[in-house]
Amino acid sequence: MDLREMFPMKLGFGGLRLPTNGEKDHIEYDKMCEMVDEYMSAGGKYFDTSFIYHRGKSEEAMAACVVDRFGRDSFCLSDKLPLWAVDGKIDLQSVFDVQLKKCHVDFFDFYLLHNVNRNDTDFIEKSDAFEFQQRLKREGKIRFAGFSFHDTPEMLDKILTEHSGLDFVQLQINYYDWLSNYVQSKKCYEVAVSHNMPVVVMETVRGGGLSSLPPAADQLLRNVQPQSSASSLAIRFAASLDNVFMVLSGMSNIDHVRDNCSYMRADKFKKLSDAEYETIQQITKIIKMNKKINCIECGSCSEVCPENIEIDKILSIYNDSQLFGNYNFPEMHFNIHVRGNSAKKCIKCGACQTVCPKGIQIVDNISAICKIYDK
Ligand code: SF4
Ligand code: SF4
Known part of the structure; x- marks a missing residue:
């Protein structure tokens, strides 16, 4: 199955910024349930969590607000194995088993090695983490194997060349980081395309930073699209990329869900127009005018x-x-x-x-x- 054809709505429900009472590990389930209902009634199916989000409580929240309330075939659950957090513990199976238990499931639809980068290469080799994923796939414990990634395009190319059986990769992509000299969203995306590797997007609105723009940039957006939220540009930017099959959004309240779904539901979604790309470029320039150190990244x-x-x-x-x-x-x-x-x-x-x-x-x-x- 081609993942790029699997989801009519490309909006994913992120599990990193769930509603809390102010304490990271105190997720408000009643609010989250309301958000989940709204998201699913708009056609949403993809929930993303990790062993470490919300100090380990995000997985339990997904169990309570999604898994326990809906049939297993009505949603997809994505979870991640943080190699750095289990460092020294080569028995990845025991971590995986805890994750299944916390999420109240007997398989994950998507399972990622979390934040694979050059600092983890020794541990990845020692623990045989990529082969571990493939074994889980053969055993029917996961459907699709991937990894999330923040390193360089060269490193991404190396991993995708050296490891077979991978189904997708999760990348930090947003319009601000598209040409960044360290995140390098564009180049990483192009590497994924060259390997025909479907992409999940994370940090779509840069931790909320692209949801609230500086006044001059916000005014620019108002002039062009008085009714649109700043988030809509960022989310649609990522969703307009053909090789992207899912765009994660760290929605924290019901208004975020309503806003995101209003332009991402299958019957509403439109790719960005040329005029909108132009607006995005201008907005990026305005954001960068506020840099503390006036570096133009010439290198x-x-x-x-x-x-x-x-x-x-x-x-x-x-x-x-x-x-x-x-x-x-x-x-x-x-x-x-x-x-x-x-x-x-x-x-x-x-x-x-x-x-x-x-x-x-x-x-x-x-x-x-x-x-x-x-x-
Ligand atoms: S030479 Fe100056 S402007 Fe160019 S990257 Fe270095 S610090 Fe930035
Ligand atoms: S060029 Fe010389 S002064 Fe500048 S960072 Fe390198 S070592 Fe330091």
């Missing part, structure tokens, strides 16, 4: 650095953390994209600063930033 500094420090990525991760808060996990991105090539290696030769077209005080800036993230 010249990193090219001349004798210590191979990832200068431009360090600055971008920091700038994005200031624009979007910590919702998009700057530490995680730092660990993946910079680790080992941080300011700790700087010999203060000054070569980077001589080529910077913006005259940025690079040495001081990267040193201060790396103190935050390089733990």
Whole structure:
């Protein structure tokens, strides 16, 4: 079955930002049930959770609000195995069994290795995690095997080349990160296409950052589409990509569900028009005008650095953390994209600063930033 044909509505119900009473691990089931009902009545079928979301409570919430209330064939459940959280525990089967139990199911429709990246390669090899997934598939314990991913396009290509039997990949894709120098949504998407690998999209609205725009960007949207929410542009951007079969949205209340479903239900969805793509480009420019450090991501500094420090990525991760808060996990991105090539290696030769077209005080800036993230 081609996953790209499987779901008439491409909107997925994310399990990372469920309604709570303020405490991450206290999910409000009555509110979530109302949201689930609204989503399913609009044609939604895809629920996404993980071993670690909401301090381990997201899986239980999916059990109570979805699995226990609807027939098993009326929804798809996607769960993830966080390799870093079970580090040292090579017996992945016992983790998987706990997940089935917490979710009140005897199989998962979609099962992912969570956040596969270069730092996990040793553990993946030791635990034979990709083969573990294939065994689960043969045993009928999962229907589709995939992994979520935040590393580089080159790393994605390597994994997809080296491992067979994978059915999909989950990528961070949104219009702000499309040309980012570290997330590289566009290039990662193109790698997935080149492997004919269907894609699930995560961080569609960048942890909510693209749901509430700076005033000038919001005004631009109002001028073009007075009735549309900022989220609609971000969600439809991802859903307009042909190789994408599911777009996750971290909906936190019933209004989010109503808004998302209003333009994503099968009978309403429209791909973005050329004019909307143009609006998105302008909005991105406006968001970037508020960057703390005026780096244009030209990369010249990193090219001349004798210590191979990832200068431009360090600055971008920091700038994005200031624009979007910590919702998009700057530490995680730092660990993946910079680790080992941080300011700790700087010999203060000054070569980077001589080529910077913006005259940025690079040495001081990267040193201060790396103190935050390089733990
Ligand atoms: S000053 Fe530091 S960061 Fe800049 S080029 Fe020299 S070693 Fe690299
Ligand atoms: S040279 Fe300057 S503008 Fe270009 S990436 Fe480096 S810090 Fe940014």
